[in-house]
Amino acid sequence: MSDMTSSGQMLAADGTPLKTSLARALRRQKLRALALIAPLLLFVVITFIVPIATMLFRSVENQIVSSTMPQAVELLQQWDSATGVAPDEAVYQALYFDLFKAAEAKEHTKLGTRLNYEQTGTSSLFRTSGRKLDDVGELWQDPIEDIAPALKDGETWFAMMSGTGSNTVLEERRALWASLVEEPFAGDVGITISDEIAQMLPLTTAAYADWAIYEAIEDGKDISKRDPWEAVYAGLGLDLRSDATVRAVNAYTGPHAADLQLLTANLDQMPNTMFKDAFAEMDEDWLDPEVWEAIKIYSPNYTSGYFLNAVDMKKGVETAEMRPENQQIYITLFKRTLWMSLVITASCIILGYPVAWLLANLPMRTANVLMILVLLPFWTSLLVRTSAWKVLLQQQGVINEILVWLGFVDDANRLILMNNATGTVIAMTHILMPFMILPLYSVMKTIPPSYLRAAKSLGATNFTAFRRVYFPQSVPGIGAGSILVFILAIGYYITPEIVGGTDGVLISNRIAYHISSSLNWGLAAALGSILLALVMVLYWLYDRIVGIDNVKLGG
Amino acid sequence: MTDLGDDQSFVKFDRVQKSYDGENLVVKDLNLAMPQGEFLTMLGPSGSGKTTCLMMLAGFETATHGEILLDGKPINNIPPHKRGIGMVFQNYALFPHMTVAENLAFPLEVRKLGKSEREAKVKRALDMVQMGDFGGRRPAQLSGGQQQRVALARALVFEPELVLMDEPLGALDKQLREHMQFEITRLAHELGITTVYVTHDQTEALTMSDRVAVFEDGRIQQLAAPDTLYEEPDNSFVAQFIGENNTLEGIVTELKGPDLCTVKLDGGEIIEAKPVNVSAVGDRTRVSIRPERVEMSMDRLQEGAHTLKAEVLEFIYMGDIFRTRLRVAGNEEFVVKTRNAPDQPRLTPGTQIEIGWLPEDCRALDA
Ligand SMILES: Nc1ncnc2c1ncn2[C@@H]1O[C@H](COP(=O)(O)OP(=O)(O)O)[C@@H](O)[C@H]1O
Ligand SMILES: [Mg+2]
Numbered sequence: 001m002s003d004m005t006s007s008g009q010m011l012a013a014d015g016t017p018l019k020t021s022l023a024r025a026l027r028r029q030k031l032r033a034l035a036l037i038a039p040l041l042l043f044v045v046i047t048f049i050v051p052i053a054t055m056l057f058r059s060v061e062n063q064i065v066s067s068t069m070p071q072a073v074e075l076l077q078q079w080d081s082a083t084g085v086a087p088d089e090a091v092y093q094a095l096y097f098d099l100f101k102a103a104e105a106k107e108h109t110k111l112g113t114r115l116n117y118e119q120t121g122t123s124s125l126f127r128t129s130g131r132k133l134d135d136v137g138e139l140w141q142d143p144i145e146d147i148a149p150a151l152k153d154g155e156t157w158f159a160m161m162s163g164t165g166s167n168t169v170l171e172e173r174r175a176l177w178a179s180l181v182e183e184p185f186a187g188d189v190g191i192t193i194s195d196e197i198a199q200m201l202p203l204t205t206a207a208y209a210d211w212a213i214y215e216a217i218e219d220g221k222d223i224s225k226r227d228p229w230e231a232v233y234a235g236l237g238l239d240l241r242s243d244a245t246v247r248a249v250n251a252y253t254g255p256h257a258a259d260l261q262l263l264t265a266n267l268d269q270m271p272n273t274m275f276k277d278a279f280a281e282m283d284e285d286w287l288d289p290e291v292w293e294a295i296k297i298y299s300p301n302y303t304s305g306y307f308l309n310a311v312d313m314k315k316g317v318e319t320a321e322m323r324p325e326n327q328q329i330y331i332t333l334f335k336r337t338l339w340m341s342l343v344i345t346a347s348c349i350i351l352g353y354p355v356a357w358l359l360a361n362l363p364m365r366t367a368n369v370l371m372i373l374v375l376l377p378f379w380t381s382l383l384v385r386t387s388a389w390k391v392l393l394q395q396q397g398v399i400n401e402i403l404v405w406l407g408f409v410d411d412a413n414r415l416i417l418m419n420n421a422t423g424t425v426i427a428m429t430h431i432l433m434p435f436m437i438l439p440l441y442s443v444m445k446t447i448p449p450s451y452l453r454a455a456k457s458l459g460a461t462n463f464t465a466f467r468r469v470y471f472p473q474s475v476p477g478i479g480a481g482s483i484l485v486f487i488l489a490i491g492y493y494i495t496p497e498i499v500g501g502t503d504g505v506l507i508s509n510r511i512a513y514h515i516s517s518s519l520n521w522g523l524a525a526a527l528g529s530i531l532l533a534l535v536m537v538l539y540w541l542y543d544r545i546v547g548i549d550n551v552k553l554g555g
Numbered sequence: 556m557t558d559l560g561d562d563q564s565f566v567k568f569d570r571v572q573k574s575y576d577g578e579n580l581v582v583k584d585l586n587l588a589m590p591q592g593e594f595l596t597m598l599g600p601s602g603s604g605k606t607t608c609l610m611m612l613a614g615f616e617t618a619t620h621g622e623i624l625l626d627g628k629p630i631n632n633i634p635p636h637k638r639g640i641g642m643v644f645q646n647y648a649l650f651p652h653m654t655v656a657e658n659l660a661f662p663l664e665v666r667k668l669g670k671s672e673r674e675a676k677v678k679r680a681l682d683m684v685q686m687g688d689f690g691g692r693r694p695a696q697l698s699g700g701q702q703q704r705v706a707l708a709r710a711l712v713f714e715p716e717l718v719l720m721d722e723p724l725g726a727l728d729k730q731l732r733e734h735m736q737f738e739i740t741r742l743a744h745e746l747g748i749t750t751v752y753v754t755h756d757q758t759e760a761l762t763m764s765d766r767v768a769v770f771e772d773g774r775i776q777q778l779a780a781p782d783t784l785y786e787e788p789d790n791s792f793v794a795q796f797i798g799e800n801n802t803l804e805g806i807v808t809e810l811k812g813p814d815l816c817t818v819k820l821d822g823g824e825i826i827e828a829k830p831v832n833v834s835a836v837g838d839r840t841r842v843s844i845r846p847e848r849v850e851m852s853m854d855r856l857q858e859g860a861h862t863l864k865a866e867v868l869e870f871i872y873m874g875d876i877f878r879t880r881l882r883v884a885g886n887e888e889f890v891v892k893t894r895n896a897p898d899q900p901r902l903t904p905g906t907q908i909e910i911g912w913l914p915e916d917c918r919a920l921d922a
Contacts, residue, residue: 450646454642455661457613457710458642459662
């Protein structure tokens with residue numbers, strides 16, 4: 001017997017509260033159970049939870065714009081797209097240095113592809129511009145090398161840039177590289193940039209640091225012996241456009257100050273090219289405010305754009321609006337997917353119920369043969385089965401031939417059973433049928449025949465006995481089968497792809513298209529997330545209306 | 556055996572045969588007639604065809620041959636739901652998705668009774684089995700005994716004249732079973748319904764029934780009132796099956812009249828017995844003696860009665876009675892039951908004694 005303390009708590013024999021004692025006894029059991037399921041749990045987490053989480057993340061993730069053109073994007077925030085004019089020179093200048101880097105690392109086409117989902121033509125814009133960026137730099141490189149031949153040489157540059165300092169510029173540039181190429185880019189670059197130079201020639205230093213990091217870490221070269229890339233000359237040219245810098249250079253006494261002073265003495269030989277014009281010359285589209293609007297809209301690290309696209313909306317600067325009627329596809333597809341899944345589920349119930357009943361009530365031997373027939377489809381490849389439906393359903397196919405031969409259908413008006421929704425419904429009903437029959441069967445198997453007999457002995461006709469006694473008890477099987485079939489149907493891909501034509505494809509076909517053809521994984525992820533949410537909402541509704549306890553897979 | 560004319564019998568099986576597979580007869584030439592209001596039990600070992608008979612009567616199986624009549628009319632072609640027979644199944648078959656009250660209302664609904672009438676009848680039926688407070692419960696929320704009562708009430712609620720019960724108490728514990736046996740017989744007699752009750756428990760059959768039909772291998776071996784069945788079994792199967800029984804094998808050596816013969820046992824001993832199934836001298840026979848009819852004190856026997864030597868093998872004290880196991884004429888399973896009285900000796904194993912019995916208590920049956 002257990003005792004009671006004054007507070008009314010039950011005590012175990014050793015005086016500890018019964019609850020504590022019970023919890024302790026159960027804990028070890030629970031731990032052992034956990035150890036037993038640990039491998040499976042790990043497997044589920046790795047193969048199920050992680051992919052779903054990645055998918056959810058991918059549907060909003062959008063770092064590519066800000067990591068590929070960080071400086072341009074930052075300046076672009078001040079630009080107002082409503083004015084309808086392209087941004088000013090500073091943005092184009094930042095764009096040049098960002099894109100130059102990206103083009104060297106071959107990252108600029110990725111951004112082009114990404115932005116192309118939102119603004120067609122962007123992909124080729126980025127690709128062609130990437131090729132022509134070097135020419136822009138040479139506008140400065142040639143005169144600089146003419147005026148100060150020592151600057152042709154990488155060793156001169158290394159000596160000029162080196163000095164004492166905290167290397168903050170180098171570390172800043174390294175962080176930008178890291179986010180661009182998604183690698184840490186760690187390691188020794190082999191230079192300490194002089195603080196004095198960094199302050200005097202900021203653009204030159206930034207461009208030189210970019211080059212040095214890339215050269216040393218990506219290519220593994222000794223930068224003291226290598227010639228810098230064109231953007232560094234452009235940087236130097238731009239720095240020398242400021243009078244203050246020119247004065248500072250003239251007063252400068254560090255290494256190769258004389259070479260720099262040669263340049264300040266011959267400023268009239270330097271080009272006065274504007275980047276805006278340079279980009280316009282590469283491609284007229286750089287002056288198009290719509291391109292810049294798209295870049296600005298998609299500049300944040302996380303975006304609702306994919307989701308808006310997935311429901312036929314277009315993301316604006318601050319608002320979102322429906323796409324024009326003729327560009328709407330996804331909502332129609334979602335509706336069609338839901339509707340067709342319902343039709344398929346209903347067909348499976350209507351056709352599968354009698355079969356399950358036979359399975360559960362025929363003598364063993366016959367039932368076993370029937371069961372093999374039900375399971376047979378599982379032993380055949382899905383592709384083969386669907387292709388077989390193609391043979392059956394086409395206009396010159398078996399079904400039409402028979403109907404024509406029997407005279408039900410006129411030879412000229414053969415039924416169109418394929419490459420439309422009808423084809424998808426017919427083939428998928430067949431393919432998903434076992435998932436309805438099996439749970440129904442296992443539930444029906446548990447309904448003893450004595451219930452029907454009891455009902456009849458109480459005066460019910462066969463039909464009443466079925467309706468009032470048998471059917472209600474088989475409802476949990478219908479529930480389980482319907483959930484299985486519906487959820488499978490809602491995400492089905494192969495069968496609609498083969499027999500669905502254009503009217504009979506489902507949302508998953510579109511998802512597959514975005515994953516393997518258009519490579520717009522963000523949109524595919526958004527569509528998939530919406531599908532997942534839809535299934536969960538439907539599951540919740542089912543629980544509210546029918547009750548999830550009312551689902552049985554047998555026993 | 557009471558033989559009823561067609562005019563009196565309410566239920567009648569007329570030379571009924573049944574085969575499921577077309578090879579073996581499960582029911583062989585069944586003849587049975589029941590007057591209205593009778594409580595008849597079908598008793599027999601498992602597989603002897605009792606359920607099959609019940610199912611034929613209820614209409615769930617068709618007779619392969621012969622006719623079943625209900626109230627003088629053949630019912631072979633009437634579907635089960637039109638027969639109006641109440642039935643209690645072994646697993647109760649209460650509809651799990653309906654409450655107790657809905658279960659009881661079901662037969663009334665299909666008979667299109669009005670709501671108020673339905674409710675009144677359901678209430679009356681539930682009160683009848685002391686389950687008035689449980690109308691709102693689901694069957695799964697009831698104990699086995701309560702489910703049993705509800706099943707009974709459901710079989711009676713539409714006032715059938717004939718009720719069939721197939722081992723209805725099989726799943727209950729002993730105490731509950733005895734209580735329900737009493738309840739069922741009481742209800743059956745109060746309501747005047749004709750009942751066919753199936754069981755394999757002989758005590759149940761003996762305590763409840765007006766008459767018992769002993770089934771074996773698809774045949775009725777004996778159909779009689781419980782006391783007749785126990786005291787005057789027609790053959791050795793019935794003698795063995797009903798109650799405890801001692802058998803000794805031998806050959807009839809002399810027929811002394813309609814009520815007396817002598818039998819020479821296989822061990823050479825001679826005893827007297829009442830001939831039941833033996834017709835000629837030289838027939839092999841099994842003589843059967845009930846354990847409580849064996850005498851161990853010789854003064855209770857008639858003058859000149861045959862006695863046998865016996866050795867005590869085991870003595871079991873059972874409270875109200877003593878049970879002594881003996882070796883008699885080579886049979887080591889010979890049991891004697893004696894009342895626990897002050898003058899009864901408590902025998903120790905190994906003791907040599909003499910036993911005997913009245914010739915009319917010792918029945919010479921078929922071998
Ligand atoms: N539906 C059936 N199909 C084939 N054989 C059956 C069927 N029902 C019962 N049997 C056989 O008939 C015989 C009698 O069965 P049953 O009437 O249930 O006996 P009881 O009720 O006395 O135990 C048994 O041998 C059993 O195997
Ligand atoms: Mg039975």
